[in-house]
Amino acid sequence: MENEMEIDDSHSKHRKEEKEGNGKALVVIMVGPPGSGKSTFCDLVMGASSRPWARICQDTINNGKSGTRAKCLSSAIAALKDKKSVFIDRCNLDKEQRADFVKLGSPEVDVHAVVLDLPAKLCISRSVKRTGHEGNLQGGKAAAVVNRMLQKKELPKLNEGYSRITICPSESDVEDAITTYSRLSSQDTLPSGCFGQKSSDAKIQVGIMKFLKKVDPPGSGSGSSMTPNSSPSLPVKEPKVRSEGSKPESFGGVSNEGEKEDPMAVESVADTVALTNSKDDSASLDTTDTLAFPSISTADFQFDHEKASDIIVEKVEEYISKLRNARLVLVDLTHKSKILSLVKSKAAQRNINPEKFSTFVGDITCLYSKGGMRCNVIANAANWRLKPGGGGVNAAIFSAAGPSLEVATKERANTLAPGKAAVIPVPADSPLFIREGVTHVIHVVGPNMNPQRPNCLKNNYDEGCKILREAYSSLFEGFVSILKRSEVQNHRGKRGNNASDQKMKREIVHVEERSKKNKGLKYEVGSGNTDLEQQNKSKSNVNSSKAWGSWAQALYSLAMNPEKHKSDVLETTIDVIVLNDIYPKAKRHILVLARLNGLDRLEDVCQEHLQLLKTMHQVGMNWTERLLLEDDSLIFRLGFHSVPSMRQLHLHVISQDFNSPHLKNKKHWNSFNTEFFRDAVDVIEEVEKFGKPSIQDEGLLSKELRCHRCKSAHPNIPRLKSHINNCKAPFPATLLQNGRLVQGTTKTDADS
DNA sequence: GTTCTAGAAC
């Protein structure tokens, strides 16, 4: 047994056993497909490390030939007995493969995972080129093996039993990890947690990334379908993930001759490559948000095409600047479409950027699968009852989406007035989502000129044009609201997430539209902000939709009658009251309370409160300065909770140590360390620009726990707290910008 | 917002 073991011994005799310090042995489980560089990783660390290491390599453990998992286990146990740390150098791609090795952990032995999560194409090319690999995985077969293995890939999670996980999505991350482990002496331990994960769970990415696969260009309009051909053979060719893959008709009359590529590469490798590539920047190529919309009211509702096309172009022009990188596409079924050609020529006349707005001939329910155009949002020319059927686009969309869209629609609105729009997240089980990648349907009801249909305007085009304009405004506003929310999602994605797959999947699809307030109304988008303003004005402090519990009134009564609570108050002005938070969540945690009656929370804030917000911020800054005089090692952040628990708008001024016994649970942590916390500077800027601050969903409060500095994930509050006590990583760049963090003048950016 | 506690997770 012993003599069969292939264990690379390095430096094992160089050091005497450490009597002092933690001196824990390590089991480092390498995770990665062939060609990811596991052996090289181990060799480099072992060559440089002062810690005694053994490398247990399944490929060579049996007298240079491959052995079994059991053999690796017994060798690892033997090495640990010998006070060595061990590398488990095998693919370990799924949880089950790793489980036995995780069990090697004990009070004396920490178990780590190091994931070499490099792009599949890189591993494949390394494997293919490899000539002297110990596992004899050479030549053409390599690619097939790598692909097959990656399909089973399951990223390790902390709850499998690791004290630390390092994920290396790029070669530079691998180098960093090599350095980290090389420097590890026998006494050293590394901080626990999950490091380096940049994307959300890969399993979700597969679904999303499929939309990035190259498809044929949409040809003559109805679109050619994707090549179904799938050859498992090699050589492997890099599939091109294209953003311009299927261009809609552009106004310049450019023809759509797509270059031909090896379809095999697309089908056989694309999934797995896309899967691993999902962590590359390149993978974000075709994630441009696109709204595909039919012409409203010009079909069954018989609206005049000339007038409608003017309005479409006018509204597109108006909204295009608000859309940043997003695109709008007007879709109709046939080339003969009069409305399409009218809009096309009018848009060209007005020099509307064809990158931002174009027309497309095809079926709006299968733009991706048949037309090769990825549109994450589609509009429906709905009827006022929001019911399926009736023919046309409405029937087609409800039918393509399956019954779940109708259910999702009914959850949010029962009817829709002409000119209004309703944003509906597409349920995850809908073919529209699964097959087409459509995340939202926006129902719009336009003006009706057809006497056979309800609400006929009897040729009153003054009213008709007004409603049609409103309809497009509502539609585009709805799209803008989706874009704003998806920005948050993207942030979350980049930060990574260890939440369960199912939960994440639900979040991605549904979280955007979830809200506690004004069910039914909330999803209806009126033109401009008028609805919201109306709501806020009419709301007053009495009929607020959310009732505040008696325990939630403390700040309110204090703001209204500060003289009754004198002892708690640090400062009172005509506009604000400053007090210590009675349950501080950090060394210093004070509140700046607005004194305006009726201004209960961030949601109530609008343009008229701009000056008050600035005052609150200024008072907060003044106090920050004072607190920094007492302790200039503190760093402060000033902001609001998106959805506060206590009534009366209050600004938190909180030091970023979060060192407090009152910080006890996930909600506490996430309320200050996710986008749920809205920096005062951002709120002020948004109110200046848009009249309202953006408010994030309470769902953020149940996100996994991540360090606010290094973004590593931690399984529970105590572990997070022990991590943040020591984490000296710099703050994320976004926090260092725009004065979101406030620190003493002696501090520099490098210190933070 | 907190406290309390059942029961899940370790």
Place this chain on the structure above:
DNA sequence: GTTCTAGAAC
């Protein structure tokens, strides 16, 4: 057995 979370009550 102990630790930790999450939901209900306040």
